[in-house]
Amino acid sequence: MAFTEIDRDLLKRCMAEEPGAWKDFVDRFVGLFIHVVYHTAHARSVHVTPEDTEDLCGEVFLALLAGNFNVLRQFRGQCSLATYLTVVARRVVTREMARRRMAEALGHVNAHQSTLDHAQIERPADVQRVDDRDEIRRMLEGLATTEAQIVTQFHLEGRSYREISSGLGIPENSIGPTLNRARAKLRSPEVPR
Numbered sequence: 001m002a003f004t005e006i007d008r009d010l011l012k013r014c015m016a017e018e019p020g021a022w023k024d025f026v027d028r029f030v031g032l033f034i035h036v037v038y039h040t041a042h043a044r045s046v047h048v049t050p051e052d053t054e055d056l057c058g059e060v061f062l063a064l065l066a067g068n069f070n071v072l073r074q075f076r077g078q079c080s081l082a083t084y085l086t087v088v089a090r091r092v093v094t095r096e097m098a099r100r101r102m103a104e105a106l107g108h109v110n111a112h113q114s115t116l117d118h119a120q121i122e123r124p125a126d127v128q129r130v131d132d133r134d135e136i137r138r139m140l141e142g143l144a145t146t147e148a149q150i151v152t153q154f155h156l157e158g159r160s161y162r163e164i165s166s167g168l169g170i171p172e173n174s175i176g177p178t179l180n181r182a183r184a185k186l187r188s189p190e191v192p193r
Contacts, residue, residue: 007081015069026061029085033057036089045160046097059096060089098158147182150175 010028013021037056041048048056064071064085075084140148149168153159154175165172 003077003080008077011072011075011081014072029082030057032082032085033060033089036060036086037093040090040093040097043160044094044097044158045162046101056093056096060092063088063092094158098156101158102155143182143185146170147178147185150178151182154179 010021010025014025034053034057037048037053040046071088075081140151143151146168150164153164153167154161159167161172161175164170164175
């Protein structure tokens with residue numbers, strides 16, 4: 001599908017910050033983003049509520065607005081705008097779902113905390129990510145190898161039970177109980193930090 005004149009005009013209007021342009025953009029693509037949220041959730045065996053869907057669509061729109069429409073400015077028109085936005089939305093939604101899963105696994109009080117709250121942290125995001133990964137690795141050292149692999153693939157890589165099952169050669173119905181045991185161990189004060 002080609003980059004249409006309607007979408008080209010809409011992008012120009014958004015970049016020029018014309019009145020009503022962003023509202024037109026949202027109206028045109030919000031349905032696509034909702035579809036991406038549901039499709040991604042289904043593919044990753046994640047249940048999403050209407051509130052989750054709204055939050056995740058909001059994250060997509062925030063990503064598009066960031067840096068004065070930086071993501072939209074990178075669009076080169078080599079495919080349809082809808083195709084490009086689907087890829088962007090899927091990446092944002094997948095990353096946010098993985099972040100929420102990890103927060104839930106670590107027992108954080110508000111697993112659905114907006115990434116905007118993370119932007120208020122004074123350290124750069126990449127430094128925070130490295131610190132989090134180091135902490136996660138230390139926590140995973142207290143788990144058996146299979147448990148650590150399952151936790152890593154589910155929470156950090158965002159894989160579904162089916163993907164983990166086929167990748168590790170274990171029964172799909174054993175993954176949920178293994179994750180529950182691993183979460184209990186991670187919350188335990190005996191796990192080395």
